[in-house]
Amino acid sequence: xxxxxxxxxxxxxxxxxxxxxxxxxxxxxxxxxxxxxxxxxxxxxxxxxxxxxxxxxxxxxxxxxxxxxxxxxxxxxxxxxxxxxxxxxxxxxxxxxxxxxxxxxxxxxxxxxxxxxxxxxxxxxxxxxxxxxxxxxxxxxxxxxxxxxxxxxxxxxxxxxxxxxxxxxxxxxxxxxxxxxxxxxxxxxxxxxxxxxxxxxxxxxxxxxxxxxxxxxxxxxxxxxxxxxxxxxxxxxxxxxxxxxxxxxxxxx
Amino acid sequence: xxxxxxxxxxxxxxxxxxxxxxxxxxxxxxxxxxxxxxxxxxxxxxxxxxxxxxxxxxxxxxxxxxxxxxxxxxxxxxxxxxxxxxxxxxxxxxxxxxxxxxxxxxxxxxxxxxxxxxxxxxxxxxxxxxxxxxxxxxxxxxxxxxxxxxxxxxxxxxxxxxxxxxxxxxxxxxxxxxxxxxxxxxxxxxxxxxxxxxxxxxxxxxxxxxxxxxxxxxxxxxxxxxxxxxxxxxxxxxxxxxxxxxxxxxxxxxxxxxxxxxxxxxxxxxxxxxxxxxxxxxxxxxxxxxxxxxxxxxxxxxxxxxxxxxxxxxxxxxxxxxxx
Numbered sequence: 386x387x388x389x390x391x392x393x394x395x396x397x398x399x400x401x402x403x404x405x406x407x408x409x410x411x412x413x414x415x416x417x418x419x420x421x422x423x424x425x426x427x428x429x430x431x432x433x434x435x436x437x438x439x440x441x442x443x444x445x446x447x448x449x450x451x452x453x454x455x456x457x458x459x460x461x462x463x464x465x466x467x468x469x470x471x472x473x474x475x476x477x478x479x480x481x482x483x484x485x486x487x488x489x490x491x492x493x494x495x496x497x498x499x500x501x502x503x504x505x506x507x508x509x510x511x512x513x514x515x516x517x518x519x520x521x522x523x524x525x526x527x528x529x530x531x532x533x534x535x536x537x538x539x540x541x542x543x544x545x546x547x548x549x550x551x552x553x554x555x556x557x558x559x560x561x562x563x564x565x566x567x568x569x570x571x572x573x574x575x576x577x578x579x580x581x582x583x584x585x586x587x588x589x590x591x592x593x594x595x596x597x598x599x600x601x602x603x604x605x606x607x608x609x610x611x612x613x614x615x616x617x618x619x620x621x622x623x624x625x626x627x628x629x630x631x632x633x634x635x636x637x638x
Numbered sequence: 639x640x641x642x643x644x645x646x647x648x649x650x651x652x653x654x655x656x657x658x659x660x661x662x663x664x665x666x667x668x669x670x671x672x673x674x675x676x677x678x679x680x681x682x683x684x685x686x687x688x689x690x691x692x693x694x695x696x697x698x699x700x701x702x703x704x705x706x707x708x709x710x711x712x713x714x715x716x717x718x719x720x721x722x723x724x725x726x727x728x729x730x731x732x733x734x735x736x737x738x739x740x741x742x743x744x745x746x747x748x749x750x751x752x753x754x755x756x757x758x759x760x761x762x763x764x765x766x767x768x769x770x771x772x773x774x775x776x777x778x779x780x781x782x783x784x785x786x787x788x789x790x791x792x793x794x795x796x797x798x799x800x801x802x803x804x805x806x807x808x809x810x811x812x813x814x815x816x817x818x819x820x821x822x823x824x825x826x827x828x829x830x831x832x833x834x835x836x837x838x839x840x841x842x843x844x845x846x847x848x849x850x851x852x853x854x855x856x857x858x859x860x861x862x863x864x865x866x867x868x869x870x871x872x873x874x875x876x877x878x879x880x881x882x883x884x885x886x887x888x889x890x891x892x893x894x895x896x897x898x899x900x901x902x903x904x905x906x907x908x909x910x911x912x913x914x915x916x917x918x919x920x921x922x923x924x925x926x927x928x929x930x931x932x933x934x935x936x937x938x939x940x941x942x943x944x945x946x947x948x949x950x951x952x953x954x955x956x957x958x959x960x961x962x
Contacts (some may be wrong), residue, residue, distance in 0.1 A: 437943045441935070465945035477936045481958030490954070491944045526958070591946060 388453070390415045390551055390583050391469075396447035398428075398435050402449035403581055405431045407608040408447070413551065418597055420588060423605035424629050429587045430474060432605070433553045437471050438464050451551075462592070468550030472540035472557050474587075478528040484539055485523040492546045518568065533560040537569060545576050551583045558593040570596035591621040604632040670713040670727040673719035673761075674736050677711075685719020691741045701743060703786075704774045709741030712771070717746045724753040724786075731760050731767035731795070742773040751782040758799070760792040760821075767792070771799040777836075781807040787815045791849055795821035802829045807861065809865070814841040816962065820849040820878075825853045832892070834861030840868045843960045846878030846907065853882040859892035859922065870898040871960045874907035885914040887921035896926035901959050903933060903952065 389412040398406035405428045413419055423429050434451060435442050438461035449457045451467055459467075479487070507596070519542040528536055537557055544552050547617040558566055570593055577584060578597065586599060594602070594617045602620045604612035614620045623631050670688055671679040682688045694701050694714030701714060713727055731738060748753055760767060769791075777783055791797055803811055817824065830838045840855060857866035870879050886894035900909035913926040933955055941951035 439939050439943075441939070460948075461942040462945050462947050465943055473940065475933060477940050479937055479941070479955060479958055482954055487941075487944065487954070490946060490950070496830060547945065567802055601684045 388415070389413060389450075390417075390452060391585075392450040393436070394448050394450075395502055396432075396435070396449065397445045398431060400431060400442045404445075405442070405608055406435070409605075409608070409610055411603065411610060411611060413583050415550075415583055416578075417601070418584040418586065418599045420586045420594055420599040420602040421610075422588065422602060422620065422624065422629075427605045427629075428608040429605055430555055433555050433585070435470055436464075436553060437461055437469060437539050438558060443553040465547065468548075469553075470544040470547045470549035470551070471553040472537070472555060473545050474559065476528050476536055476540055478526070478531075480526055480529055481525055482527050484519075484527050484542075487524070487527055488543065488546050491543065517606060520574075534562075534565050537561060537565075541569065541572060545572075548589060549557060549577075549582060551585070552577055553585045553587065555587045556589065557586075558588055558590055563592070566592055567596065569593075591617075594621065604629060604634065606630065644825070652809075658830045669725075670715065671730075672711065672713070672728070672740075673730045674733050675697070675711055675738065680713075680901055683721060685717070686721065686725070687714070687716040687718070689714045691743065694743065704743050704745075704776065705741055710739055712740035712742040714743045715745070717744070717750055717752055720750045720752070726755045727756075728757045728759075729769070729771070730758075731765055731769055733767070733939075734765050734769065736765065737768040738770060740769075740771040740773075742771060743776075744773070745776045746778060746781045748778045749780040753784045753786075753789070755786050757788045757790075758797075759788075759790040760795055763792040764794050765774060765792050766794040768796045769798070771801075772800040773799065775801065775803045777803065777805050777809040777811060779808055781806060781809040783810070784812045785814070787813070789815070789817040789824075789951045790819040791817075791821035791824075793822060795918075796823045797821045798825040798827075800827040800829075803831070803838065805830065805832045805838060805864075807834045807836060809833075811836075811838040811840075814843070815837065815869075816841075816843045818843075818845045818960075818962065820844065820846055820851060822849055824849060824851045825854075826852070828856070830855075830857040830866060832857065832859050832861055832864035832866055834890075835863045836861060837865040838867070840866075840953045842868070842870045842872070842882075843962060844871070844880065845873045845875065845956070845960060847875040848877045849879075851878065851880045853880070853884070855883075855886065856885040857894060859886065859888045859894055862890045862892070864890060864892045866892075868896050870896075870900075872898075872900045872909055873956050873960055874900060874902045874904065874909045875904050876904045878904075878907045880907075880909045881912070882910070883912045883914065884926075885916065886924050886926075888915075888917045888919055889926050890919055891921035892919070893922070894924045896928070898928040899959075900930035901933065901956065902930055903956065913917045919932070 391413040393411040396409040421429050519538050522539050599617050602614050602617040603610045606629050669681040677690050680688050691709035691712040691714050695708050855868050868884050884896050884898050896913045898911045898913050909930050911928045913928045915924040915926050917924050939950050
């Protein structure tokens with residue numbers, strides 16, 4: 386575990402003239418799986434977009450560090466090349482561009498030219514679990530007429546092919562039936578968690594947490610992380626029983 | 639295709655040795671290669687006549703009807719037999735300030751299915767050359783032609799192709815014009831005359847960059863049950879002015895559609911799309927759609943988060959839009 390891979394200090398963020406994140410602190414260590422729960426519009430997706438550097442959001446205070454280096458002002462592509470990846474909740478469609486074309490462009494070879502033999506083949510070998518699932522998508526235009534489940538699979542294949550150090554999953558589980566959810570969790574475990582890739586899992590449901598067993602579960606309400614708890618089951622139980630507001634009790638620890 | 643079926647009917651003095659690729663291409667089918675005013679190669683295959691246009695004018699009196707006046711240069715290709723490889727032509731400008739004035743004629747006899755790869759280009763970037771081409775393409779009854787037209791020019795060239803396709807009964811045309819390297823000035827005119835039950839599908843793919851482009855395409859639906867679709871994809875990059883007038887005239891019970899789309903990428907660019915549909919028959923159905931948009935910020939940021947630079951992301955989105 387050791388030093389934090391990602392460190393966020395007192396982050397305040399505005400979007401559309403409104404303050405969305407209100408002094409967020411977060412640390413994720415190498416190989417750690419963390420969950421981020423919270424009601425709709427609490428700022429979870431904004432946090433993930435800000436970690437990746439979406440210029441739509443303005444950082445008014447605070448800093449972000451990755452592997453000890455400050456990345457607060459880096460371009461998104463630089464952050465991606467450092468090893469931060471995100472699976473989007475609702476990814477946009479890129480008309481006329483096949484998923485396979487994008488995968489070829491973004492695969493780890495390109496980002497780290499010193500790697501050889503080709504890591505693309507290694508990461509996307511036909512025998513690997515995820516490709517079996519994603520194969521029907523490869524020759525289709527990215528996210529054009531993809532079903533909810535297909536979008537999730539496409540996101541998953543993309544982030545894995547980036548060979549990242551940290552992956553943020555923005556509701557990778559939403560809208561998936563139980564079979565697909567299990568399968569998605571299995572792929573995340575095998576391809577990322579088991580390879581010591583750090584994970585930040587934004588979710589609403591406990592099901593995926595049962596599979597991936599986060600080391601720490603964070604609760605975000607109204608732009609603030611109000612709870613950090615090791616036992617995800619406990620958090621889920623309290624949320625289920627009393628709603629997110631009750632988590633505030635965890636705050637003065 | 640075995641070499642014995644291929645004869646070089648027009649050896650030219652000072653001809654450079656062909657590269658392996660060119661040799662492969664030329665030996666692979668009927669081929670016409672012209673550089674500046676000089677015919678570099680004419681290859682004929684059994685069942686396909688290939689001649690420089692002036693020779694065709696002399697040799698085959700019937701071609702005069704199509705050429706209208708005696709051509710100075712260009713090619714004549716007469717397909718009398720179906721072959722299983724594409725016809726290939728290549729017209730190049732290679733000398734500064736050269737001015738080509740071509741008359742091309744392609745005639746495909748009844749019932750033949752053919753594919754053509756037609757390339758026109760500049761050998762160097764700043765030749766300030768002129769390339770004018772007037773082409774007639776005659777598809778007789780029941781012909782099916784896939785015609786792929788590629789342009790690659792230097793940034794100071796003037797290019798003006800004017801092509802007419804005459805579609806016989808039940809014939810089909812799939813025409814794709816692709817220009818990713820536009821000249822300073824491009825005037826592209828395409829006219830389709832559709833007879834009974836014939837169909838045409840036109841794709842114009844143009845990447846505007848430091849250029850003034852004027853496109854005019856007209857489909858005349860003359861015959862009963864004829865069909866025509868024109869699809870334009872125009873990207874307007876730095877210092878490009880693109881004007882596209884896309885028309886369908888329905889004169890018979892027929893169907894037609896115009897699909898014109900522009901993507902504006904720079905503040906120095908301008909695209910104007912003018913779809914026009916004219917109906918002279920109460921049983922015809924003609925529709926059109928036209929739009930000009932910009933690159934979505936969300937798509938751009940999505941690709942950048944995958945590690946693509948802004949430029950790479952734009953290029954990928956544009957290539958998707960143009961579908962190349």
